[in-house]
Amino acid sequence: MSSTKASERYNAPVREKHWQKVWEERGTFRTEERSRKPKRYQLEMFPYPSGRIHMGHVRNYTLGDVIARYMRAKGYNVLHPMGWDAFGLPAENAAIERKVHPAKWTYENIDTMRAQLKAMGLSLDWSREFATCDPNYYVHQQRLFLDFLKKKLAYRGPAKVNWDPVDQTVLANEQVIDGRGWRSGAAVEQRELTQWFFKITAYADELLRALDGFGGKWPDFVRTQQRNWIGRSSGASMKFALEGGKLPKKLATLEVFTTRHDTIFGASFMAISPEHPLSTHLAAKNKDLAAFIEECRKIGTSEEALAKAEKKGFDTGILAVHPFEPDVKLPVYVANFIVMGYGTGAIFGCPAHDQRDLDFARKYGRPVIPVVLPPGADRATFAISDEAYDGDGTLINSKFLDGLGIEAAKDKIASLLEERGIGARKVNYRLRDWLISRQRYWGCPIPVIHCETDGIVPVPLDQLPVTLPKDVAFDKPGNPLDHHPTWKHVTCPKCGQPAVRETDTMDTFVDSSWYQFRYTAPKAKTPTDKRALQYWVPVDQYIGGKEHAVLHLLYARFFTRGMKATRHVAIDEPFASVFTQGIVVHETYQSENGDWLMPSEVRIEGEGAQRKATSIATGRPVTIGPIEKMSKSRKNVVDPDDIIAHYGADTARLFIVSDSPPDRDITWTEASVAGAGRQIQRISRLIDQVAERRAPKPNGSPPSLGPEAEELRRTAHKALNTVSQSIEGLRYNVGVAQIYELTHAIQAALDKSVDKSGDGLDWAIREAAELLVQLVGPMVPHLAEDCWERLGYNTLLADQPWPEPDPALLVDDQITIAVQVNGKRRDELIISRSASKADIEAAALKLESVTRALQGKPVTRVIVVPQRIVNVVA
């Protein structure tokens, strides 16, 4: 490059700090409190303050920031807040392992991470920041809890937990490894505790039905997974009389829930859960059964473990009488794959038409009677081997049901059950109530008091918040709140007698179930502020990880309904639109002795099959492993700070938005980051060259333009159109590709025209360059701001309205369409956009390439799709 200025490198780290200061000083991203503008609530899932931000955060917040900045430019009053999901298990682990108080650990992490996020140049309104561990936040959550309690949306009930007998503590499923506590190594037991629940099942049907209205706004997979999670199934309850043992009256009939009551004549056994009252009753007098149940307990509480376990049963010797064939008696087993939490915790087994039942029947030698004949199958020869048949068909071997279809048979059985009073049509849900009790310190205290005389007493509102004691010890096993010397001892607010506080804290999913509302009025004296809510909710676009597809998003949906029932909000659904991003993945590296190495500790040479890695520290060879999700355990992490310090935040941001579609996983590679860094420099240089031209600012209507200038304008306006659409559709990678094409076009124009006047090229270059700067603004905001200044403006780019494309420049008069012969492309045709079918056909048939491909065969048909394609069929 000829000029000295144009060859100067853009010093991103320095300029980024400058612009961040300018934005902060001017309060550029402060949300307007009172505004006539339309609102836009842009939210990304807030982070858990684990220590330092990771690339997943960088991705999440970059994706959101692009929209937030774009919407701001589009004239919206944007709410784009940030806070901290600050309660949770890792803080307590740190307390145990490093003897740091959870609060200290958490707030130090928050300080670190806040500084890191600020270095990313996000357009956040930091004045609304809060942490969920702050009593100013959780006081409102306690109030919500009490309101839920009043409405019976919160209640106490029994639940099974993983109990570590050595650590005297409840374990999370992820803390149970192969049936043992992760810290103590002790065999984990199951204990039944009285726990707090939220009554999410009260809204099961509503939560399910509302999903239908999310089409196009929520990812389909999230909707499907939530549907499956709620798991509505309509079937029937059915009572079986029991024989063969002295059973108390309550246990003498066994009720099951089934969705396949049509297959009742194929029933060959009964199975009940190890936790079923009948199991417990029988085990009291049967040591072998008690041992079996004990064995089942060791499988754990997770559904996954239960499903993977080998199916086992224990014959109780009790028999169940078939409701429609009194002579048929079915043995009752206790089986490890029957879950107490679903239906009634008991089933009848029909091996021919259910795979699990079939596996069980084969194992325990129960008969397999087919009762549904597949269409076209021969009744005489149809048999079940090792695969159950769960398809459609006609009933056989089923007395009065024979010949009926499945639905008709279900209907008949259900009617009979109801007539005889031994069952009924029933809708069942897989969804269970939300267990919110946690026997942990670092969570929101549940604000109730247990009194011997008055029972459960809510803490009076004027005594909220119930704050966590600061002086806690983590050296003893168990819940620190429980063995704190004074904290739990209080007087009953009702009778004044000594009483104890609830020492359970809330699941941290509660904290994140309503934070989206708190941002709209973070300092309000009540949980929410009506006026602020009215303007801001719902969240217009929520962005976060796929792993939250069910739990977090479903809980927040439930909580919103609960808050509506308790008059804290007026809407049902918190998130109008949801987007789930992919994860950030990276290669893994292992030294000879199997230790994992960080990417920064490895030197890579060569490429393809020749690619080799060595340890920088030792010079020894390193094995390059598969590409996996970035994780501390695999050490395949790249610290965002290092990237920002070296290349600048814009490079990290550009890397995030180029190439990979936001919803797919993105592979972090050093080469691609360096590539993004080069693009930053390229744009910077380009703008310098344009600025040096001192071309007129493109105010008013364009001068008369030569063909090159006209072409450049078309390219620029098409890019503007594509980029706008790509941002709105969260397909940034497509927009970035357009931006690169635009930079090429501008560069080519710059190289072409020197001192030529009258063709308006300088004018077009100037216009294209300004558009380019505006288009990259949401993605690489610091660079864009810098370029805007270099183009001679003393305004902030962040305050500029988003440009509008000239529609006339978006459509070409001449277009190229493909010409096929028998479906194979043989040529192309440049033709007027408005060409008729006949014109296109005639033009195509005249082509020599078409004649040649036809090889003299007569044309039978010509398919013409105007503006797209012509296909000559011979």
Added chain:
RNA sequence: GCGGACGUGGCGGAAUAGGUAGACGCACAGGACUUAAAAUCCUGAGAAGCGAAAGCUUCGUGAGGGUUCGACUCCCUCCGUCCGCACCA
């Protein structure tokens, strides 16, 4: 085990109301600039084959089948990878 998604050159990806597959970028090769290197710019390229060249032919979107004038796109079967499974967040 159950539920859900994804699969396109060496790599990330583009093209979906079924209509020119491989835009754009990375890596690579050649060239320009340079004493040299870095940086930068230009050019090339899916694979195989034919041709001196312009160019032409065939094959190609995880595998196999189907629908269609035409399939990355729709349907069926299979394979692989990833995510969730209720106390991680």
